Amino acid sequence: xxxxxxxxxxxxxxxxxxxxxxxxxxxKGQLSGSLESxxxxxxxxxxxxxxxxxxxxxxxxxxxxDYLKLDYTLDRFSAGIQIDGYLPALYxxxxxxxxxxxxxxxxxxxxFGGFLTKYIQWEDTNYGIRVGDIYxxxxxxxxxxAYEERAxxxxxxxAGARVHYNLKNYFNxxxxxxxxxxxxxxxxxxxxxxxxxxxxxxxxxxxxxMVSLEGSYVGRYQKDAQLVTLPAYGLSLADKGLDSDLLNxxxxxxxxxxxxxxxxxxxxxxxxxxxxxxxxxxxxNAIYLDLGYSYKRFSATATFRRxxxxxxxxxxxxxCFDEPPIIHTINYLPMLTRQYTYxxxxxxxxxxxxxxxxxxxxIDLYYSLRNPKNRAKYWxxxxxASLFYQLKDELHPEAHLRWFDINADVDRQWSRKLxxxxxxxxxxxxxxxxxxxxxxxxxxxxxxxxxxVADLTYKFNKKHSLRVELQYLWDATNLYYPFKDDETAQSTxxxxxxxxxxxxxxxxxxxxxTMIRKGKNRAYDNDGDWVAATIEYNFAPMFSFYVSDxxxxxxxxxxxxxxxxxxxxxxxxxxxxxxxxYDRYRVQLSYGxxxxxxxxxxxxxxxxxxxxxxxxxxxxxx
Amino acid sequence: MKKxxxxxxxxxxxxxxxxxxxxxxxxxxxxxxxISTKSLADGTPMIISFWSTTCKPCIMELNAINDSLxxxxxxxxxxxxxxxxxxxxTVSRARAMAQGQGWDDFECIYDKNQDFKRAMNVSxxxxxxxxxxxxxxxxxxxxxxxxxxxxxxxxxxxxx
Numbered sequence: 001x002x003x004x005x006x007x008x009x010x011x012x013x014x015x016x017x018x019x020x021x022x023x024x025x026x027x028k029g030q031l032s033g034s035l036e037s038x039x040x041x042x043x044x045x046x047x048x049x050x051x052x053x054x055x056x057x058x059x060x061x062x063x064x065x066d067y068l069k070l071d072y073t074l075d076r077f078s079a080g081i082q083i084d085g086y087l088p089a090l091y092x093x094x095x096x097x098x099x100x101x102x103x104x105x106x107x108x109x110x111x112f113g114g115f116l117t118k119y120i121q122w123e124d125t126n127y128g129i130r131v132g133d134i135y136x137x138x139x140x141x142x143x144x145x146a147y148e149e150r151a152x153x154x155x156x157x158x159a160g161a162r163v164h165y166n167l168k169n170y171f172n173x174x175x176x177x178x179x180x181x182x183x184x185x186x187x188x189x190x191x192x193x194x195x196x197x198x199x200x201x202x203x204x205x206x207x208x209x210m211v212s213l214e215g216s217y218v219g220r221y222q223k224d225a226q227l228v229t230l231p232a233y234g235l236s237l238a239d240k241g242l243d244s245d246l247l248n249x250x251x252x253x254x255x256x257x258x259x260x261x262x263x264x265x266x267x268x269x270x271x272x273x274x275x276x277x278x279x280x281x282x283x284x285n286a287i288y289l290d291l292g293y294s295y296k297r298f299s300a301t302a303t304f305r306r307x308x309x310x311x312x313x314x315x316x317x318x319x320c321f322d323e324p325p326i327i328h329t330i331n332y333l334p335m336l337t338r339q340y341t342y343x344x345x346x347x348x349x350x351x352x353x354x355x356x357x358x359x360x361x362x363i364d365l366y367y368s369l370r371n372p373k374n375r376a377k378y379w380x381x382x383x384x385a386s387l388f389y390q391l392k393d394e395l396h397p398e399a400h401l402r403w404f405d406i407n408a409d410v411d412r413q414w415s416r417k418l419x420x421x422x423x424x425x426x427x428x429x430x431x432x433x434x435x436x437x438x439x440x441x442x443x444x445x446x447x448x449x450x451x452x453v454a455d456l457t458y459k460f461n462k463k464h465s466l467r468v469e470l471q472y473l474w475d476a477t478n479l480y481y482p483f484k485d486d487e488t489a490q491s492t493x494x495x496x497x498x499x500x501x502x503x504x505x506x507x508x509x510x511x512x513x514t515m516i517r518k519g520k521n522r523a524y525d526n527d528g529d530w531v532a533a534t535i536e537y538n539f540a541p542m543f544s545f546y547v548s549d550x551x552x553x554x555x556x557x558x559x560x561x562x563x564x565x566x567x568x569x570x571x572x573x574x575x576x577x578x579x580x581x582y583d584r585y586r587v588q589l590s591y592g593x594x595x596x597x598x599x600x601x602x603x604x605x606x607x608x609x610x611x612x613x614x615x616x617x618x619x620x621x622x
Numbered sequence: 623m624k625k626x627x628x629x630x631x632x633x634x635x636x637x638x639x640x641x642x643x644x645x646x647x648x649x650x651x652x653x654x655x656x657i658s659t660k661s662l663a664d665g666t667p668m669i670i671s672f673w674s675t676t677c678k679p680c681i682m683e684l685n686a687i688n689d690s691l692x693x694x695x696x697x698x699x700x701x702x703x704x705x706x707x708x709x710x711x712t713v714s715r716a717r718a719m720a721q722g723q724g725w726d727d728f729e730c731i732y733d734k735n736q737d738f739k740r741a742m743n744v745s746x747x748x749x750x751x752x753x754x755x756x757x758x759x760x761x762x763x764x765x766x767x768x769x770x771x772x773x774x775x776x777x778x779x780x781x782x
Contacts, residue, residue: 030642034743069743073645123646137735140710147709147735150745169656210654257654264714290714297726299718334711341678364715366722376689380723416689457682457768465768540769581765586746601676619764621743622642 029074034621036150039064040090045612047571048593063090067150079120082133084155086113086184092599092608093153094326098183098319113184117157127165133157134176138195138216141332142268142286142310143249146180151601156180156314156330158191169202180314180330187315189225191330193218197253209258220247220312220330228317237316241281244272249312249331262292268310276311276356277325284309284356286333297368303336304361308391311356334604336362337386338407343550344471344532345425345451349598350403351605353390360388360403380411401446404428409453416459423453448476465538473530475554528554542581549574550595571595577615585620644757645741649705650732652717657731659738662703663757667781669774670703670751672733672744675712675719680748683766684725687774691727694775698782704728707739707747752777 025031040063064087071080088111089096099110119132135157137145148155160178177192197214201207225245226238233240251268266288273281286307293300313320314328337350352358362385369379385406389399407425414420427449452472459465532550550573577590596610646660662668669687673680684704694700704725706716713734720730733739742751745764752761752774761777763770 032642032743034745036745067745069740071741071743076646078645135735135737135740137710145710145735148740172656255654262654262714262717292714292718294718294721297722297724299721301714301718303714332710334709336711339676339712341676364718366718368722368724370724375692378724382719382722411685413685413689459768462769462772467768538767538769540767541763541773542767544765544767579765581763581767581770584762584764586764619745621745621762621764 026072027074029072029077031070031072032622033068033070035066035068035619037064037066037616037618038090038150039616040611040613041616042091042611042613045593048596048610048612063088063096065090065093065150065153076123077121078123079118081116081118084115084117084184086111088112090153091611092606094328094606095153095183097326115155115181115184117155117159117181126167127163130162131160133159133181134162134178136162136174136176137332138174138193138218139214139251139253139266139268140264140288140290142266142288142307143216143251143312143331144191144193144218145332146330147332149601149604151599152604152606153183154328154604156182156328158330159186160192169199171199172197182314182320182328189220189222189315191218191220210255211257212253212255214253214255216251216253218249218330220249221245222316225316230317230321232321232323237275237281240275241273242275242316243281247272247274247312260294262290264288264290270309270312274309274312275316276309276313277321277327279309279355282309286310297370299366300364302361302363304359305333305336306359306391307333308357335600336360337388337403337405338362338384339600340407340423340425342423342451342453342455342469342471342532343548344473344530345407345423345427345453346600347473347530347597348427348429348447348449349600349605350386350388350405350429351598351600353388353402355390355393357391357393358388358402359391359399360386362386376413376416378411378413381408382410383408400430401428402430418459419457421453421455423451423455425449425451425453427451446477450474450476463540465540467534467536467538469532469534469536469548471530471532471550473532475529528552544579544581545577547574547576548592584622586618588615588617590615642759644753644759645738647733647738647741649738650734652720652730652732659731659741660757662729662731663753663755665755666699666701667755667778668701668703668729668753669778670705670742670753672705672707672739672742672747672749674707674747675715677747679766681719681723682768683748683750683771684728685723686768686771688723688725688727690771690775694778698775698779700778702728704730705738706730706732707736707744708732709734709736750774752781754781 042061066085066087067082069080069082071078086095088108089099096111099113100108101110117133119130121130122128135146135148137147146156146158148157158176158178158180160176162174162176164172164174166172173196175194177190179189180187180191193216195216197212200211200213201209222245226236226242228237229235248271249268250271251266253266256263268286270284273283275281286305289304291302311329311333312331314330320326320328335350335352340346365383367381371377386403388403390402392399405425405427407423409421409423411421428446430446453469455469457465457467530550530552532548534546534548536544536546538544551571573593573595575590575592577588579586579588591614593612594610597608598605599608644659644663646658648656649659651657671684673684687702691702704720706713708716713732716732748766749764750762751759753759760781
């Protein structure tokens with residue numbers, strides 16, 4: 001706490017000094033910077049008291065993630081630093097799990113930490129050099145991406161050097177080497193690579209379209225990686241099939257654009273065996289295809305990806321291979337499904353397959369219908385669908401559907417004052433995979449949700465506006481269907497019924513029996529029907545206030561057979577909040593109850609345990 | 623860490639006010655060609671707005687600017703640069719969306735590895751900047767409340 005206060009104090013003082021001037025000149029160059037501070041005060045609430053054993057009640061009441069970034073630029077030269085502070089780490093972030101060790105560190109001192117990243121750089125017209133922390137990506141990131149995602153607490157910047165050179169637009173070459181960041185440590189091993197892109201169209205002087213050929217190589221070297229013995233494995237990694245301390249990966253890309261058509265394609269492969277938590281070492285490969293077409297205000301894209309053992313761990317030892325593993329990679333294979341902006345549509349997002357053998361794709365269609373005389377009136381239509389399969393392996397004899405969703409949304413701006421958005425989404429996913437099937441691991445139940453959202457914004461005048469959001473999730477899962485052809489499964493299933501449920505089932509009142517069944521499902525009340533509502537009042541440009549609530553109505557209708565814990569209780573996940581924005585400063589304060597669930601950002605997800613508390617976030621820049 | 627912070631404070635002493643300028647970072651344009659952000663400063667004042675496909679207020683703000691743009695253009699010469707910070711996963715969706723939302727009057731650029739975002743010190747989206755024709759940043763604002771686009775227009779009018 002002391003460290004935190006010092007940090008905030010110094011940072012605030014810094015920004016006080018700055019706010020007088022807003023932009024800063026130092027010598028001939030200029031200084032710019034930003035501060036972001038996210039704080040949570042956890043409040044004791046029986047309803048959200050978590051069962052996760054890594055949640056230590058003694059350390060429960062406060063967490064803070066802070067980022068202070070400063071950059072100095074003088075013409076082509078620039079230099080900068082960023083300090084990340086975990087004061088202490090917030091629950092649910094991997095940096096918390098990474099640093100938490102109840103046996104060795106009962107007081108959680110290691111949860112307080114910081115990390116400094118820094119760089120100096122020279123960027124000329126056709127070449128550039130950077131020494132220090134490097135953020136970069138090759139192609140679509142299939143073999144390499146160094147990036148920061150604060151919402152996930154993720155950062156794998158590579159500390160080392162990078163040089164790039166380009167000859168006009170004809171070709172561009174880039175080489176880099178360094179050691180990646182692993183939470184608040186350096187991984188200590190090495191990553192190096194190079195990327196070359198050739199613009200065929202520029203070389204041929206073809207200006208109507210674009211054709212390019214690109215290729216990359218990435219190596220990850222960890223001294224004595226084959227000798228590493230992980231507690232969870234009991235054997236050395238060499239015994240698990242790791243054939244080299246150096247992992248070599250290559251990728252090739254072909255991109256094409258002409259008259260509204262685009263094609264982006266990439267093939268990537270691991271040339272050595274590589275190990276991922278929970279599986280044996282093996283080679284890997286991935287194909288990525290992205291097709292697009294646009295004409296006036298219509299556009300369509302389709303993406304396909306197939307990957308086998310392609311996720312590449314930053315380092316092959318230590319806590320990342322614990323159970324459950326803490327996934328930290330040097331490449332980027334995110335979920336390609338739509339990331340919704342409405343809470344109920346995001347209740348059970350797709351989180352990928354366990355064995356890193358996945359194939360699937362998604363499509364998007366957009367169309368805008370506009371009144372040529374009045375720009376304030378328009379319709380925007382959007383249709384999206386995605387389908388993802390788990391590919392077969394020893395455990396899964398056949399390819400298996402993990403996720404399907406289809407969704408459509410319509411934006412209608414009626415006038416300058418009124419705007420409405422309607423969203424419908426159908427999501428179907430394999431419940432056993434998500435780990436909460438009511439009948440163990442044997443049967444596959446596809447959970448089906450239909451989600452309806454209405455979102456309305458009304459502007460009273462130039463400053464005052466009101467936004468109302470209503471959501472409904474209908475759990476359309478048929479819990480009885482899968483067993484009708486399987487007598488054993490059916491009898492096991494019938495035995496699991498309560499008296500009341502069995503009676504209704506016999507009478508053919510399947511709907512009512514289903515309600516009881518849904519009520520009995522274990523885990524974090526994913527099941528049953530949900531409703532949610534938000535009311536937001538804005539006073540532009542400075543203030544915004546909101547109140548929201550969401551709850552499971554299957555439970556509230558009393559169809560719950562209570563078998564302990566919070567499962568039988570009706571829980572309101574309420575939130576109240578306000579934000580204040582002035583110039584480059586923004587403060588947001590909220591209080592509420594947060595459901596356990598998956599939080600995704602950029603297609604990468606983390607598990608967030610339930611909590612009740614107050615959030616205070618602050619951002620500033622100059 | 624403490625020393626670091628005090629060092630930084632010391633650094634801040636003796637600074638004087640002046641305009642910050644657009645950094646020189648490589649981004650992609652709507653056609654997928656690599657351009658330098660320095661080239662955005664072409665003499666016309668501009669609104670630079672950082673957005674992503676998963677940021678709802680960003681899209682609301684850009685739509686609101688789009689609605690009013692013709693009215694504004696009657697009074698001032700200006701342009702709008704929409705910077706998508708979508709990564710490799712959603713960048714094609716961002717391109718499709720820019721087209722499908724009818725943002726044809728915007729200059730859309732794509733900052734796939736967030737180099738421009740980092741260089742402009744953007745922490746949260748939406749984040750808008752007002753930049754004069756020479757590339758000097760004169761104003762910035764984060765977050766969006768319906769109606770706050772009016773403030774951007776007022777600021778850009780003052781640039782004349």
